[in-house]
Amino acid sequence: MVYALLFAFSALFMLNLVSGEGVVRQTTSRSTGDYACSKYMCINATLTGDTVEYVLSSTGSRVPGWMAVGFGTQMSNNPMVIMWSNSDGSITLSQRVARSWVMPELVSNPARVATLLSDFSTTETGNERYAFSITWDNSARTNLIWAFGTQNPGSSAVDAPFQFHVDAGYAHFDLSKPISVISDDESASTASNSAPVPSSSSTSKTATSSTSSTNGLPLNAHQRLALAHAVFCSAGFILILPAGVLVSRWARTFTSKWYTAHWTLQFVFGALSIVIGLAFGVHSVNSGRHVEHLNDRHKQWGVALFALYIFQSAFGAFIHWVKPKNSTGRPLQNYLHAISGLILIGLGFYQVRSGYSTEWPMMVGREELMEGADIVWYAWAVILPLLYFAGLVLLPKQLKQEEAAKSPMKEVSSNEEQSSLLAEPQVEEIGMNKIYRD
Structure with missing residues (x-):
């Protein structure tokens, strides 16, 4: 009897594959996140377990020289991750902190180490995307600052100096929002001009957050x-x-x-x-x-x-x-x-x-x-x-x-x-x- 039931389930599963319905839209209760967009860049965040994956992507309005995201409500004394592409196609990830409203300094031993996600990153012109993962800080409500610069540092060194941003702001993320994950086949048919990205870049079932101008932040x-x-x-x-x-x-x-x-x-x-x-x-x-x-x-x-x-x-x-x-x-x-x-x-x-x-x-x-x-x-x-x-x-x-x-x-x-x-x-x-x- 048991063998008969197993055979029946296996037959139904194979029939489902043959009929072309084997690739289904997956939903996960483990992956949650949020995303937001400004004029020049978008930020996608996906929380899976105790890790958050961030994707900083260009909207195509301007070619990014560098893109950055920080954790907090202001630039001073908050950790940030700054990323840019190099002439050899590689991407530099630099973790820094600004002691005041000045160029951020390199942090050699950050409390939370960010890791470059090469598989989800691309330097293709018009579709620039920089991704990294970082340990979750156990807070569903995450305050982010962001910045977009058009002048590339011109060096792959993690402590390379860079020019002022042309746009900046902040966003409030709710990492507890459920995210629907689109399978590779479906994503290929609906987004032919973009490479696979972490799940947060897929269309969310919930309302998205929106980035805000830094004018809403208190003056330093x-x-x-x-x-x-x-x-x-x-x-x-x-x-x-x-x-x-x-x-x-x-x-x-x-x-x-x-x-x-x-x-x-x-x-x-x-x-x-x-x-x-x-x-x-x-x-x-x-x-x-x-x-x-x-x-x-x-x-x-x-x-x-x-x-x-x-x-x-x-x-x-x-x-x-x-x-x-x-x-x-x-x-x-x-x-x-x-x-x-x-x-x-x-x-x-x-x-x-x-x-x-x-x-x-x-x-x-x-x-x-x-x-x-x-x-x-x-x-x-x-x-x-x-x-x-x-x-x-x-x-x-x-x-x-x-x-x-x-x-x-x-x-x-x-x-x-x-x-x-x-x-x-x-x-x-x-x-x-x-x-x-x-």
């Missing part, structure tokens, strides 16, 4: 310094200095106090904001051992812009205190001062935009400094010139006041009442003579 010390630099310098160059210019353009025909307001904004409040911002910027660079001074256009333009601000302030003081002799009209130096001031503000706008759109992502590994920053920047870049040039409608009035201030005082009548009416305006005009000509 280096980033806080960079942010303070951005706030103070932006306030100085595109808020305070333009305010001083608008005061000069609009208020000079209505009050003799315009010059006091002008130089106070430009020299006192402007200098405080710009110098403090510059100090924060220098300190931010100094806080990173692998960050250099003046190694990119933003830093170089920053120094040039600060020098131009010092020149403009000194030039304004010179114009105020040193008047050309025998001048019958507005001196040329006054026009040069106005033109250089407008150039200073224009360059300030350029510098602020390069700071939040280029320097911030490159230096601190986050997305743009402020969501919607471009909208605010473009709006202010349009509104400010409109306010300034609208003030030119007062130019005829200004020229008449300056001309009146230069004319000799008329003799006043001996009539006491008439004298009292004329004295104040005449004194006011003479008193404003120097101010109008500044």
